[in-house]
Amino acid sequence: MSNSSITVLLHCTTQPSSYKLNSFKRLLLSTNSTMRFNNSLFLLASFLGVATAFRRSCRPNASGKPAGTGFYTITTSDTWENIAADFCSSAGELKVMNHATSFETGAFLSVPCKTRKRDCSRIQGDSEGNGYYTVVAGDDLANIAGDFCTDANTLQQKNPTTSSNPQAGAILVVPCGWN
Numbered sequence: 001m002s003n004s005s006i007t008v009l010l011h012c013t014t015q016p017s018s019y020k021l022n023s024f025k026r027l028l029l030s031t032n033s034t035m036r037f038n039n040s041l042f043l044l045a046s047f048l049g050v051a052t053a054f055r056r057s058c059r060p061n062a063s064g065k066p067a068g069t070g071f072y073t074i075t076t077s078d079t080w081e082n083i084a085a086d087f088c089s090s091a092g093e094l095k096v097m098n099h100a101t102s103f104e105t106g107a108f109l110s111v112p113c114k115t116r117k118r119d120c121s122r123i124q125g126d127s128e129g130n131g132y133y134t135v136v137a138g139d140d141l142a143n144i145a146g147d148f149c150t151d152a153n154t155l156q157q158k159n160p161t162t163s164s165n166p167q168a169g170a171i172l173v174v175p176c177g178w179n
Contacts, residue, residue, distance in 0.1 A: 058113040070113025088149035118147040120176035131176025
């Protein structure tokens with residue numbers, strides 16, 4: 001990632017700079033796959049007031065039981081609702097998974113854990129929590145939808161002129177309500 005992208009990241013978020021940079025480093029170190037971003041989109045986002053929404057990541061459960069679960073460490077700005085949105089779940093489901101444990105910064109939560117390859121640039125002020133995603137070679141609406149907690153039909157409704165196999169470089173409107 002270029003320095004200009006990091007500058008935009010720091011400009012678009014609301015946490016203190018040291019927290020943002022450390023969170024960004026943790027994000028890069030904790031993900032097993034690379035999030036797909038378009039650096040030009042970051043620059044455009046900084047001028048248009050679009051916030052970059054970085055996904056929370058989880059550490060897969062080493063025991064493998066239950067399958068598809070992992071752990072997430074609570075931060076000061078977290079709520080049940082925004083963590084649930086990031087892991088395609090609901091606050092109620094997370095509370096059940098965690099036996100409604102106390103919600104304290106630094107505590108571990110059990111969460112649904114799935115590797116995601118895509119992230120979005122959030123449109124600030126959008127009441128539906130939408131953002132933009134730039135399509136890369138090999139993407140199709142079904143695969144893109146899975147990373148944004150939705151389905152291909154919903155993406156098609158948000159992008160009526162897009163085919164089920166959009167061309168690389170196309171910019172799609174996607175759900176981007178986390179963060």
